[in-house]
Amino acid sequence: MWYSYFKIALRNLFRQKAYSFINIFGLAVSMACSILILIWVQDELSYDRFHTHADQLYRITCSMPDIKAATSVVPMAPALKAQMPEVENTVRLWRSTNLFEVANRKFEEKDVIFADATFLEMFSFPLLQGDPKTALLRPDGIIITEATAQKYFGKTKALGQMIRKDNQDNFVVTGVLANVPTNSHLQFDFILPMSFLARTNYDLKVSNWNNFDFYTYVQLQKNAVSGAVSLQKLNQRISQIFLANNKEIKIDFQLQPITSIHLHSNLLLEFPGNGSIQYVRIFSIVAFFILVVACINFMNLATARSARRAKEVGLRKVIGARRNQLIGQFLSESTIISGLALLLAIGLVWGLLPVFNHLADKNLTIKFWDVKLLFTLLGIALATGLLSGSYPALFLSNFQSIKVLKGGKIGTSNVLFRNALVVTQFVISIVLLVGTAVVYKQLQFIHDKHLGFDKENLLYLPMTGELWSKQQALEVELKQNPLTSHYTIISDLPTNLTNGTVTVYWEGKDPASQPLFPEIKVDENFISVFRMKLLSGRSFSKALKSDTANYIVNETALRVMGMDRTTAIGKPLTYQETKGTIIGVVQDFNFKPMQRAIEPLVLRFNQGGGKVVIRTTPSNTQATIKALEKIDQALNPSYPFTYNFLDQDIANLYRTEQRMGTFFNVFAVWAILISCLGLYGLSAFMAEQRTKEIGVRKVLGASILDIVYLLGKNFIRLLLLAIIVAVPLSWWAMNSWLENYVYRIELNWIILLAACLTAFLIAALTVSYESIKAAITNPVKALRSE
Template identity: 55%
Template sequence: MFKNYLKIAWRNFIQQKWYSFLNMSGLAIGMACSILILLWVRHESSYDTFHANADQIYRLTAIANEDFKAAVSPAGMVEELPQLMPEIESSLRLGYPFEELFEVDGQKFKESSIFYADTNFLEVFTFPLIEGNPKTALSRPDGILLAEITARKFFGSERALGRTIKINNTDTFTVSGVMADVPSNSHLQFNAILPMTYHAKTNSDLINKVWDSFNFYGYFQFRKGTITSEEDLSAAIEKINQIYAARMTEFEITFNLQPLKDIHLHSNLQIDVPGHGNIQYVNIFFVVAFIILIVACINYMNLATARSSRRAKEVGLRKVIGAGRNQLIFQFFGESLMIAFFSLILAIGMVYLALPAFNDLAKKQLELQLGDANIWIGLMAIALITGLISGSYPALFLSGFRPIKVLKGRMKLSGSNLFFRNGLVITQFVVSILLLIGTTVIYTQLNFIQNKNLGYDKSNLIYIPMEGELWGKQEALKTALEQNVLTRDFSIISDLPANLVTGDFDIHWEGKDPNSQVLFPHINADENFLDVFQMTLLEGRGFSKTSSDNHDYLINETAVKIMGMDVENAVGKSLTFRENKGTIIGVVKDFNYKPLQYAIEPLVLQHRKEGSLAVIRTAPKSTENTIAVLEGIYGALNPAYPLSYNFVDTSLDAQYKGEQQMGTIFNVFALLAIFISCLGLYGLSSFMTEQRFKEIGIRKVLGASALRLVNMLSQDFIKLVIIAFFLAIPISWYAMNKWLQEFAFRIDIQWWMFGLAGFSVLFIALSTVSFQSLKAANADPVKSLRTE
């Protein structure tokens, strides 16, 4: 019997090539989209799971003022807590990622993503070495660990262990280990690791083992069996907070322990390592994968029911000769499963073809590893679920035909069948409208971010770092920049107003509440800062070039409000910052100095004539000439270093790379889902015209025009679109409003976004339906009436 069903399914598949092609195309595209998304979701959810002790490792994070949550912690606290808490097996500190100039055999390389790490780095984390001993790799202050890709860049195919590298033209390090390339699903991405013992020679935080300066990432490995529940974790956090409160009575800081596996997707923290994901995006795309698969299944159902009248007599004859309904259900499920598994093979081919483009889009290194048994289990599950879902309604619907009616040609659809099928189409419309609204909102928000007035002009700003000899030649650099008309509009600052990571509680002003604890970020800037960045001074004056006093302060509007002052009376008040007593000389209009996910915080600008960055405003259309001038100046003052420059607007745009990638991926899959829906609409319009074929012929004989017939056949779809539109509005508003909550500065969802999506879906639906309607309206009525 089973063999017979397979034969029948295969014959139907071969005889009805166009119908089979539509079914397979819809299911294959839906499966391919779902597989790509699920590969991405799987990769995002797998971060840091490869570490042997992943379940015992936690990162220490800090919370100040309830609103300021940071990924950093004090160096001394991380080092000493294991002595105060026996449940902690070991602790590990990492410094901020930075870049350095490497020199190998006379060749120079500028490398980024360099970390300082404690000696037990390779004991806490599982990064295998391909050269060297993991127990001693960071034991010597002049040792250096290289990632495999960095070692190949420096030494080619030669052995790197024991080779020497000069850093910043001063210190020489010996390669003490080469790590296998860092897995792409690691929240730590680095090219080299330097010993913390080397950093401890000059870093005051490490020398003094401070508990009040937050400049390091701290990790704890707890003993096995210590933390097995949320209650155990809460108890450990409470104990840490009690120890800190007893040690540092003047600060109100609370700490949290973040599981290692949660860092990538659950880190809405400031001063964090770059490259984190977002659990909300993972959830969104997981739902999108499921929706696309359901849309593909609905497409199959619609196409199957569209041909119901052609299968009705087959069903009637089978029932007459003794076939039971269960046998017919089994047959139709067999057909849908066969098409689903054929579609899976086609989908796998599509995935292989699309993976390079998708990886480029998502900035990932995803692979479909068919040698992995888990992958095959997942693929088989997708095909099985798809086949069962897509075949369920056709099997139950077609097998329920009564043989007497269908053999007499009096088959009539019940109201429940019409209701269910219309519900399927409404679901497709709802999905299409939701995806289009989501696409519109995401695009509008990203466009808003790119074009928002940040409070300063970010265009035409080039910045160069103070490296090597430039640190001691800043006056000479200023003189050289002033002498050329292309570079004379410059400012020397400590940090870019793009993603400021500084912050200090040591600030006092007139009338401050002694119990008040407010974190104040700050920027050191010279007298040109306001002019170069074209910021607005609301009151007072800027820094003076002739003043030698480094205790002049500018503050922003938010700082004025927090201090309980007015913009008009803040100027002239005394301000003490980091024990440096000075005077507020001006108030700057609020500007965004952090990503737009964060609200504007109070800011202190301190007058300094030296800094770590030189920012130059170029004249329009003179950027290339300005860079050429900078190369000459840099080469004369700092010949050992190649010129390293970047653009402020490029740095700002990079902060929203994750959102931009998410938006692009969302757009692609939204279009594909709509395309699959069009196949389903084609099926339903085919079904409706087939059901009303004789009616169309009679109306045409009686004088109905083709336009009138198209209008008649399209009315039902217009009703379905309207119903779907009103169902989609509250769902889309809730979902997109929740996404927008991540941004302190965001757009308002406008009515036109809903209208545009609704009109677009209506246009697409009518265009799809009109093709089938025109085909039926232009058919010869004799063909439909000749049996009457």
Template identity: 60%
Template sequence: MFRNYLKIALRSILRHKAYSIINISGLAIGMASSILILLWVQHELSYDKWHQRAARIYRINSAAGDFKTAVTAAGMTEGFQSAMPAIRNTVRLVGPRHSLFSVGDRKFEENKVFYADSSFLDMFSFRLVKGDAKTALQRPDGMLITEEMAARYFGKEDPIGKVVRKSNNRDVVVTGVLANIPSNSHLQFDFMLPMSSPEQRRELTDNPWDNFTFYSYIQLDEHFAATPAALADLAGQMNKVFKQHNTGIKIDFTLQPLTRIHLHSNLQIDLAGGGNVQYVNIFFIVAIFIMVVACINFMNLATARSARRAKEVGLRKVVGAVRRQLIMQFLGEALLISFFSLLVALLVVWLVLPSFNELAGKTLIVNLWDGKLLLTLLGIAVATGLISGSYPALFLSGFRPVKVLKGNLRGLSGNRLFRNTLVVVQFVVSIVLLIGTIVIYNQLRYIKNRNLGYEKENLLCMPMKGELWNKKQALYDALAKDPATDQFTVTSDLPTNTTSGTINVDWPGKDPRLQIVFPSLDVSESYFDIFHMKLLGGRAFSKSFNDSSNYILNETAARTMGMTAASAIGQQITFQDTKGTIVGVVADFNFKPIQRTIEPLVMRLNRWGGIVVVRTKPGATEATIKSLGKISQALEPAYPFAYNFLDQDLANQYKGEQQMGSIFNLFALLAVFISCLGLYGLSAYMAEQRTKEIGVRKVLGASLFNIVRLLSGDFTRLIVIAMVIAIPLARWAVNQWLTSFAYHIQVGWGVFVLAPLAALVIAWITVSYESIKVGVANPVKSLRSE
């Protein structure tokens, strides 16, 4: 019997080629889209779960009021472990840092350099290919490198014991080689040096309970029941221990599971590359929507074509077939189409995966030998076949043989109400996704074009390295003498994601219980001119004055202190125990990503150096780069010249949002395409069913416009209903997404009109093609049999 069902299913697929192609194409595109999305979602959800002790590892996060951060102070891990038996192991990390490494005459500037305690490999499951895990990070002059770096530095030679020159001032020895870091690790590094390295000793000895620059991880004892209440109690104990060592500030600690760091860390001073659980949820819902739309296509077309199979069902029932057998037959046909679609979908995924990886910034793979993945794909195919084939199977198997064999086929073209409901659902999904696409595009354009409070274009940046720190005045003189670089300033940090901050700020009338974190920037006298910032009161720093202990505030800082731009000038404040005078107030500008509101900022005169920022003259960018490179190489030839543009840094900062927008737009368009594919198949079949009616209408004088309006009228009403349902849903969804940005667009009603109208026009075009084809046909042919 199974063999017979298979033959009938194959014959049905081959006999109705156009119908089969539409069904298989729609399901294949839906499956391919869903597989790609689910691969991305699975990768995001898999971060750090591969560590053997992942369930017992937590990161200590700290918060000073509303300022929530991922870093802690140096002495906390040891202090907490000694006071709390539940903590079995601890690790501190510092990084990422920029370092220059050289082997012979070859020099490499690296930016994924971390420092860690010797317990690092004991807690985390990073695989050590060569070396001894117990001693690899115990030598102060030791270093772990990844396989990729080992091949880059030493080729096929054994790197263990090899000497590498670091920062032109000391030698380090390769004590271990790690397997390349998995892409689903929130820690991404190429070099790991011991915390006992000379450059880290000062941070470990200078007030280890005050300098918040360390990422601290703890491993809880296996017998500790890590319930929410127990973890909260443990964090409370940490608060008490901290108060014993530092009474000047109030810090609240929380414990974050290792496996939640990637998607649930909306924290300041966190490691780069974090994900967003909101995007994971959005794309998972989109994957489901796309599969729903694809399944609806199948159900619509199958029920619409039911009249063609009515006599087949009647004959089968007459010769003894029971309803259960017919249901099995039709479900079998749906499953067969689903499996064909899966094969096509896998081919599509294999072809487009490299492009999708580039778009998403991931390294996703499809390994069909992975049993779990194979079962998942087969499960998708079975679920798709059963869901899409269930209603047609129940509907077709319910035909009464007496009626259909007499030729009474009225009402057998499918349950019209159910079919119309499915079309409405399809276009509700499509319209919501189209509105989302427009809103995401507008928000990303807003990010790109937003006035940040300064002019970000034509700003060339060069970090000071090596001997440039000791030759600051020579560097400044050389920059000032060259016409290509004379418009320059020096800042401690770029106004893209400023991370420094302190609560040690006092001003007249301050509430002693108030604890606010004030970020800070150290800037040179020309800073406000180079960045084209607006001063609301007072003056900028000037060489005509002794500004070594004077300050400039932003608007928010002045407002926080209860001052205005005018009244703040001349007021005395104390910043990190240094008393000084406010000499200026600058208009608020974004110095952190626009997901965050502008915080109170204190600016001091730069006396230490940092990053040189040059405003290039129109048409002279290349000349400015060459001049800056010559100056850099003349004063510090040991370091390769490196530069970047501020607007590129800002663009990279929103790379995750850009990728999310591109992926969302792609799948939104695919969802619309799948909907239109089904609508085309449905309209083609309905036009075919009404061929004789159209022939009679043409004979009686109906115009082509009247015929097209007749055939598209029903679909138009359905899409209008979908518009009414989709608009409030879309409005709620986009407002939820926009709340993740402190600064965002205001979505006007135009968006909620434009997208539905676009869907309506696309549907008209889809339906009109078949309508026009039938409308221009010769009525003589359609009426010949009458």
């Protein structure tokens, strides 16, 4: 029986080549898109789950009304280990950027962490060389990854080799790790012992309970957390431990599961590279929509062609076929088509994976021989085949044999269902078109928005090595060269500022209020170099020694303090125990990504270094870089020259959004193309069914326009119905996405109208091709048999 079904299915596929191509190719493309999205989603959901004790690992985070940070105080780890029996182990991490040297080859490395000796006990990063129990015990030990060993020593066997740090400290390689998995929120190339940092770090020396600049991870006992209630109780106990040691700051602490960090965490001072659960949900829905669109194509074409299969069904019923046998036959046909589509989809995935990895900025692989993956793919093919073939099978098997053999009408229920499916396709297409437009406009808005300063042509040099002690000589050199004379030296770039304090006091402050005030230390040139607007007061002056204790604040800070720009000048302000006076008010400017509102900001006079920022002109950019390199190498020859542009750093803040936008656009286009493919097949079949009617109408004088309208008017009605459904749905979906941005575009009727007109144009072009083809056909050919 099954062999007979298989033979009939193949015979029908070869007999109806165009119909088979549309179904198989449409399903294959939709499966390929869905498989690519699936492996991306699986990778996103797999972060930090490879650790042996993943379900017991938590990060300590802190929160206040205006602050949510991924860091905590340095004494928290030993305090929890001593006072909470539920805590089995702890580790503290501290991020750093350092210069490393081997055999006169120097590299400035940003992926460096300092860690307690318990690091390898808690986290399952495989140590290929060395002893995990002792690798971080000696203060001059260092652990590197395989890729780093290859980079510095030309081989992976590097145990016992020497690495020089910052031109002054020698370290011995005590361990070589396997390269850090890409699905880890912790990404690093070097691990240095916390005991080495303790020699110079103030917080470690005095067990400081005031500075929140260390990452603290804990490993809880096996069943320490049984649910949300027990977790909350642990959080309260952690907060009480902090309160016992610091009664001035009102702050709460939370245990954050390590497996939720990548997708569910967007805190201050995060390790870079976090994803978003929202994007995982969005692309899972898009993958489902793409499969649904392909299934709709199959259902539409199968039910539209039902008249051709009606007599076959009637004859089978007459000779004794039962309904369940007919259902089995049609489902087997759809499953065979789905299976063939899966084979083609696997080829497409294999060919498109490098391009997909480039778009996703990942290094995903797909092992088709993996049993779990194989069953997943077969499950997708089976589900797609059963879903797409279910209605046609039920509909066709329900024909009454006597009625169809007499040539009676099959009924209109299939037409109604087919129309509903076409409406669904149009709705999905319009929603995706609106989504594509909104994502593009929001990203363009971010790119074009004025941040409160001129971000273009700002070149900066991080001060490293000897530049800190030669700052006066550096400034002399910068002033003497016309290419570098328009400069400023600031502590932090106004791109993604992560510092701040709540120890700020002014006249009339509510003692219960603890707003966070970030700071940037700037010099007298900052406002002019960045082309900011000073609303009142003045900038800093090197000639006035009193300015070392004075402040410039932004507009938001004035609102928080209950002041206005006309009366704020001369008012006292205490910032981190330094008493001073407000001397100026600068117009609000963005110093964090646009997902965050502008916060109160304090500008202090910079008495140290940080970053040299130079305003260049487009025609002299390369010459300025060369001049800056010459100055840097003359004053700081032991460090490699590095520079960057501020606008590039700002663009990098939205790299994830740009990547996801490209993702969305690509898959939206594919979904629309698949819809067009099915619409084309349906319109072609409709034109074929009405060939003789068209011939008669042409003989009676109907024009080409009349014929096109005849064949297309039903699609126009369906599109109008789809617009009624899609517009409010699109409005809700896009507003929900835009809520993630404090600074965002307004979703207006023009975007919705443009999407609807685009959908109409796409549908019209798709349908009109076959309609015009039918309209210009010689009616003699259609009526020859009459």
